[in-house]
Amino acid sequence: MQEYVQMIRSEQVQNAALLWQEHRGAEFPANLRGVEVEGIDMVLLDADTAGCASTWINNGGTLDPQHRSILQSCVEDLDRVIPQISDPSGHQYYQRLHQLALLISGALDAK
DSSP, rough: HHHHHHHHHHEEEEEEHHHHHHHHHHHGGGTTTOETTTTTTTHHHHHHHHHHHHHHHHHOOOOOHHHHHHHHHHHHHHHHGGGGGOOOOHHHHHHHHHHHHHHHHHHTTTT
8 A cells, every 4th residue: 555655646746747847947927027916926926836846846745834834825825816817828827836736735635
């Protein structure tokens, strides 16, 4: 059973790493730089979520309690802001970030 859990975790980390690589290669939407949506700074939301993703991937699928809390806040904030983003490239950018955050959050919950 432990081998199965490790295999699943490894697959989750690999999937997240691929999504993370795609996200890192994407250009930040210029029209969202310096913008707040629903009172949330879009650059900071990107940076916080990215920091948690990078830490989780580099730690082989683990996050400390502080990063878990930050990630949960990011998921909630992404849930609020994505419906408000009308620009297709900005929407796609944050949708991918949201997908990454949910993947990590789900992996943490499955522990």
